[in-house]
Amino acid sequence: xxxxxxxxxxxxxxxxxxxxxxxxxxxxxxxxxxxxxxxxxxxxxxxxxxxxxxxxxxxxxxxxxxxxxxxxxxxxxxxxxxxxxxxxxxxxxxxxxxxxxxxxxxxxxxxxxxxxxxxxxxxxxxxxxxxxxxxxxxxxxxxxxxxxxxxxxxxxxxxxxxxxxxxxxxxxxxxxxxxxxxxxxxxxxxxxxxxxx
Amino acid sequence: xxxxxxxxxxxxxxxxxxxxxxxxxxxxxxxxxxxxxxxxxxxxxxxxxxxxxxxxxxxxxxxxxxxxxxxxxxxxxxxxxxxxxxxxxxxxxxxxxxxxxxxxxxxxxxxxxxxxxxxxxxxxxxxxxxxxxxxxxxxxxxxxxxxxxxxxxxxxxxxxxxxxxxxxxxxxxxxxxxxxxxxxxxxxxxxxxxxxxxxxxxxxxxxxxxxxxxxxxxxxxxxxxxxxxxxxxxxxxxxxxxxxxxxxxxxxxxxxxxxxxxxxxxxxxxxxxxxxxxxxxxxxxxxxxxxxxxxxxxxxxxxxxxxxxxxxxxxxxxxxxxxxxxxxxxxxxxxxxxxxxxxxxxxxxxxxxxxxxxxxxxxxxxxxxxxxxxxxxxxxxxxxxxxxxxxxxxxxxxxxxxxxxxxxxxxxxxxxxxxxxxxxxxxxxxxxxxxxxxxxxxxxxxxxxxxxxxxxxxxxxxxxxxxxxxxxxxxx
Ligand code: SF4
Numbered sequence: 001x002x003x004x005x006x007x008x009x010x011x012x013x014x015x016x017x018x019x020x021x022x023x024x025x026x027x028x029x030x031x032x033x034x035x036x037x038x039x040x041x042x043x044x045x046x047x048x049x050x051x052x053x054x055x056x057x058x059x060x061x062x063x064x065x066x067x068x069x070x071x072x073x074x075x076x077x078x079x080x081x082x083x084x085x086x087x088x089x090x091x092x093x094x095x096x097x098x099x100x101x102x103x104x105x106x107x108x109x110x111x112x113x114x115x116x117x118x119x120x121x122x123x124x125x126x127x128x129x130x131x132x133x134x135x136x137x138x139x140x141x142x143x144x145x146x147x148x149x150x151x152x153x154x155x156x157x158x159x160x161x162x163x164x165x166x167x168x169x170x171x172x173x174x175x176x177x178x179x180x181x182x183x184x185x186x187x188x189x190x191x192x193x194x195x196x197x
Numbered sequence: 198x199x200x201x202x203x204x205x206x207x208x209x210x211x212x213x214x215x216x217x218x219x220x221x222x223x224x225x226x227x228x229x230x231x232x233x234x235x236x237x238x239x240x241x242x243x244x245x246x247x248x249x250x251x252x253x254x255x256x257x258x259x260x261x262x263x264x265x266x267x268x269x270x271x272x273x274x275x276x277x278x279x280x281x282x283x284x285x286x287x288x289x290x291x292x293x294x295x296x297x298x299x300x301x302x303x304x305x306x307x308x309x310x311x312x313x314x315x316x317x318x319x320x321x322x323x324x325x326x327x328x329x330x331x332x333x334x335x336x337x338x339x340x341x342x343x344x345x346x347x348x349x350x351x352x353x354x355x356x357x358x359x360x361x362x363x364x365x366x367x368x369x370x371x372x373x374x375x376x377x378x379x380x381x382x383x384x385x386x387x388x389x390x391x392x393x394x395x396x397x398x399x400x401x402x403x404x405x406x407x408x409x410x411x412x413x414x415x416x417x418x419x420x421x422x423x424x425x426x427x428x429x430x431x432x433x434x435x436x437x438x439x440x441x442x443x444x445x446x447x448x449x450x451x452x453x454x455x456x457x458x459x460x461x462x463x464x465x466x467x468x469x470x471x472x473x474x475x476x477x478x479x480x481x482x483x484x485x486x487x488x489x490x491x492x493x494x495x496x497x498x499x500x501x502x503x504x505x506x507x508x509x510x511x512x513x514x515x516x517x518x519x520x521x522x523x524x525x526x527x528x529x530x531x532x533x534x535x536x537x538x539x540x541x542x543x544x545x546x547x548x549x550x551x552x553x554x555x556x557x558x559x560x561x562x563x564x565x566x567x568x569x570x571x572x573x574x575x576x577x578x579x580x581x582x583x584x585x586x587x588x589x590x591x592x593x594x595x596x597x598x599x600x601x602x603x604x605x606x607x608x609x610x611x612x613x614x615x616x617x618x619x620x621x622x623x624x625x626x627x628x629x630x631x632x633x634x635x636x637x638x639x640x641x642x643x644x645x646x647x648x649x650x651x652x653x654x655x656x657x658x659x660x661x662x663x664x665x666x667x668x669x670x671x672x673x
Contacts, residue, residue, distance in 0.1 A: 017511040018390060018490055022629040027608045031275040033235035033282045045631055068511060070391045074629060076326040078342035099395055099426050104342035158218050173352045176221060179213040180354055183223050190447040190455035191225055192314045194255040194293050
């Protein structure tokens with residue numbers, strides 16, 4: 001996983017709440033067996049509309065998505081995160097994320113930043129007025145900065161450390177082999193097994 | 198301080214706990230399907246890792262599988278490639294797989310419980326958000342992403358930060374015509390699609406205790422639609438009776454030891470929940486959705502709401518967008534909404550009781566002209582049971598299509614889809630834009646409402662069938 005320290009880029013205002021993962025990447029894209037090549041599926045239905053924000057020339061190349069509350073609800077598909085990353089997004093800002101989506105994004109190095117809706121509103125206004133305005137998402141300082149806006153955000157220390165170091169969860173867990181083996185040794189015999197029927 | 202049910206199950210699975218770090222939890226059962234696993238197996242292969250516990254892992258094919266002509270090669274090459282990838286991965290890594298055509302094949306959340314693999318006090322994960330279904334047994338069961346699928350394959354554990362706990366107590370008794378589906382749709386409408394965010398919901402109270410295991414699964418299945426990580430119901434005699442004798446249920450001395458443990462799986466009297474909600478079951482009625490998220494629902498007797506009537510600005514905006522997409526106008530009675538398609542199936546309502554309930558409404562009646570009705574059993578076992586009870590005949594005699602098991606029109610990854618602008622009454626769990634096919638419009642309903650809607654051609658409950666001479670229930 002790529003480490004995330006700080007990122008500065010243009011922001012894309014997505015004025016929609018409850019954006020579910022079916023919207024982020026529709027089901028027919030889920031048939032792919034790789035982790036890349038999802039960029040054209042991102043918000044596929046909405047992108048047919050020339051007025052949709054991603055289609056506007058002034059927002060091309062944006063890397064920070066600023067979305068309404070309850071972003072990433074619905075299906076657990078990690079493809080939603082890959083699609084956002086394949087398209088070029090490095091961070092998503094919203095007042096509230098669905099849990100599974102948030103977990104998935106942090107595991108892939110896509111930073112999800114929770115800010116109050118009021119700050120999201122100010123970011124929307126700023127980048128709508130000036131699409132070239134830059135937004136900095138700083139994980140070291142845990143702060144989002146843009147012209148006239150400085151907002152601190154929270155992220156638990158462990159998740160932050162993993163992102164900053166770009167650490168892969170599996171290798172970290174494999175260091176716990178002894179604890180896992182000792183747990184396995186004390187599991188009761190009545191626990192289900194998929195083999196012995 | 199006392200602990201809730203979720204806390205007890207959590208504590209029993211902690212492999213390692215350290216200050217400032219997520220707990221490392223042991224996973225008892227890992228279910229796989231073709232859609233969310235290929236990239237995980239690929240990751241293992243690249244890192245030279247193996248599947249740690251193939252004996253705690255089970256795969257089925259469900260999302261892409263066709264429901265017609267299953268003996269012919271799958272027409273869509275991309276779907277076929279995904280199924281073939283799962284077969285290849287399972288063979289290479291030694292994972293048990295129930296492919297299309299196998300007698301144990303079906304929707305992953307129907308297969309686990311019916312094999313007796315889903316048991317009280319276990320941790321169950323799957324790369325699928327409706328894993329919450331398994332919580333009906335008092336298991337801590339939740340959906341995970343593909344990176345976590347890879348993590349569980351490699352280590353049989355997951356690092357997790359604790360969830361918050363919410364109790365939803367359902368007082369009173371459900372009126373006769375009201376089902377578990379109506380109950381959960383009403384709960385979601387009440388707490389909202391984000392209301393359960395970060396929580397494990399524990400459903401309890403007299404109305405929950407009276408539910409069958411299958412009805413409990415319907416309730417827990419849709420916990421995710423309220424934003425919750427998981428839903429749980431404390432195991433009781435109903436749970437034990439359902440499990441006893443199933444292929445993977447414990448036997449002999451193991452059964453006794455297991456039941457003794459399962460009986461301890463109740464929240465302590467002094468356990469404290471982070472949030473509590475109380476619902477009066479007796480006040481509920483058949484419920485349908487009018488919008489594009491499962492929280493946008495109302496009793497069938499009401500009308501499409503006016504977006505301006507929502508206090509919250511973003512809800513009101515969402516309602517406006519939803520009505521536009523759904524092609525509905527505020528004030529229109531829900532009963533006047535005409536449908537082209539009726540879908541009975543999915544991991545929410547594709548089990549035998551659901552089929553019985555739809556069949557009992559359809560028996561001796563006919564699907565309205567111009568309406569297509571698809572009945573898709575949740576698994577091959579459910580299908581076989583239905584055939585044994587003659588339910589398939591009831592459906593086909595009424596003019597419905599009796600299909601092969603799978604996810605089917607729940608998400609339309611196979612050919613079973615709505616055409617743009619088409620409208621369905623569906624017993625599935627998501628009415629998102631385009632979920633059942635691009636431009637398709639979905640109303641979530643119970644199996645009974647689905648059947649009555651098929652007969653009348655517009656959203657309806659069995660009570661609306663004027664030939665109210667109640668037909669003989671089938672298979673009861
Ligand atoms: S039936 Fe629907 S909700 Fe259930 S696993 Fe299949 S696609 Fe997902």
